[in-house]
Amino acid sequence: MDGFIGGVWWYIVAIGVLVTFHEYGHYWVAKRCGVKVLRFSVGFGKPLWMRKNKDGTEFAIAAIPLGGYVKMLDEREYDVAPEEAHRAFNRQSPWRRIAIAAAGPVANILLCVLFLWGAFVVGLKEYAPVVGRTTGIAAEAGLRKGDEVLRIGDRNIQTWTDVRFALALAGLDRERVAVQVRNADGDTLTRTLDLSKLPAEFDELQAPTLVGLTARYQLEPPTVDDIVPGSPAYGVLAEKDRIVAIDGQPVSDYADIAPAVKALAARGGPGMIEVLRTEGDAQSPERRAFPLTPRIDKGEDGKPVARIGVIHKSSGTMPDFDAVRRYGPIDAIPAAFVETWHKARDTVGFMGRMLTGNASLKYVSGPVTTARAANATAKLGLAWFLNFLAVLSISLAxxxxxxxxxxxxxxxxxxxxxLVKGSPLSERTMAAGQYVGLALLVGLMGLALFNDVFFH
Structure with missing residues (x-):
């Protein structure tokens, strides 16, 4: 499913599953504590479907799929028959009420583990944490093309997503962070990134780019999609040629072309441009070499720039994944618990930094962004959708x-x-707290909707 309909459908599926398990956690513990549950509802508003069990609990699916609730017998809300007073929520000990209240978030944490276990058993395809190109802070630290990132600070790295989140949190703190890598020769080295050099305000999730790290999967192939008429390459190179070397310098990324051409122009005279070319019905490309002399043009800033006249057009599509996190059913259990801890730590870390003003509030997202993410991950396959549900579940917890x-x-x-004072808070204090809580939640929802419209 595409577009709006797909987003709405997968959003309802995601919220329905998460809310059902959350509320079931409350329900399950309440029943075991002897509390009578009057209604278990997924969604708010008018029930679209309802069924009552032999204990009198109403199970309902309501019209507004934005949450859910478990309504328990409580003397503070309505009259309770004397013979059922012992089953009222307010009559339970503080420890039982704590267990019932905590059961919902605990259910979501366990659900996160379950989703991640499923994703790892199916096989979660990702991008390997391999560096494709370095500039700026990363280059100054000694990171090089082909380095595989193994660890950032105290966090083990398995995918490029891990790199992004680890650098985002470290960048917000403007700290120096140790990065352990395995280079192309197989040696394990430690480099130190000085993240205090990052801009005063930056997009947290773009931290790798701002540090000067480009992932291997982000490299653009050095293919020729068009040639400027009258340029040095016109009539020499052809469309679909893949440039592999310029004047003896290997080229593996389109960004390698400009500095190689500049170096050739500085040397003066022609240089050999080596390409892979497939002609006719040939099954494999043939390596060819042509002499070219760069032309010096005036750039947009008025300064001279060396060009050969080739144009590359980005495909606009993501490359195939080059790594997969897959475990057997047994090994996936500890891996799921470890990943749940990482996701929880990242979420708490971002929330804490938002509260202190170190992180942008634009990452507080609402139903629109959630629906888009649900639809996008569903298109990537079961493992990615399960991973998305895991992130959503731990965030909800x-x-x-x-x-x-x-x-x-x-x-x-x-x-x-x-527990501390030995008696419940007064009705007046609790009522005041409810109003404060309502104001905070309305403000949070307003911020989320604002971000949905203007930032996502």
Whole structure:
């Protein structure tokens, strides 16, 4: 499914699964604590479907798929028959209420582990953490093309996504970070990136680019898509030629062409341009070499620039994945727990830095961005969609654990205070907290929708 319909469908699937497990966590623990559950609802508003079990619990699917709830018997909300008073939520000990409130986020954490286990068993295709090109801070630190990133700070690296998140968090702190790599010769080396040199404000998720690291998969092939008429390459090179060397200097990326041409022009005289060319019905390309002399033109800034006249057009499509994280059913269990810890740490790290103002609030996303991401990952296959659900599940768990009234974390805060002071908070204090929590949640939702419209 594409576009709007696909986004809506996969969003409903994702939210439906996550909310169902979250609320089931509350329901399951409440039942074992002897609390009567009146309703288990996925979604808000008017029920579209409802069924009641023998214990009197109503199971419902409601019209607005933006969450869900478990309604329990509670004397603070309505009259309770004397014979059922012992089953009321408010009659339970603080420890039981803590267990019930914490059960939802815990269910999401366990669900994250389950999703990651499934993704690893299926095989999560990714891009290898191999450096394609370095400039700036990365080049100054000694990182080179072909280096495989093994570790950044205290985090083991397995994919380029790991590189992005590790550098994003370290960059926000403007710290010097050790990067362990394996170079093309197989030697393990440690380089130090001085991230204090990053701009005062930057896009956190673009940290590798700003540091000067380009992944191998991001390199553009040095193919000739067009030739400028009258240029040195006109009538010599042909469309679909792949340039492999200029004046003896190997070329593996389109970005290698300009400096090689500049060096050739500085040397003076013609140089050999070597290409791979496929003609006619030939099954394999033939290596050919042609003499060319760069022409000196005036650049956009008015300065002289050496050119040979070839044009490369980006395909606009992502290259095939070159790595896969796949484990057997047993080995995938510890791998899923470790990855869950990484995702939790990254999420908490970004949230903490947002609260302190070190990270941009534009990464607070709402339903529109979530729907787009759900649709995009679903197109990449089952493993990627499971990974997306895992990220969403751990984010939901952490969000719900924030000490904000109306959220599970707010209830946990109330019950912990009750344990300390020996008595529940007053109705007035709890009501005031509810209003504060409502204001915070409305503000958070407004920010998320604003970001959906203007930044995503």
């Amino acid at each position: 952490i969000l719900n654990l924030l000490p904000i009234p109306l959220l599970d974390g707010g209830h946990l805060l109330y019950y912990l205070i009750e």
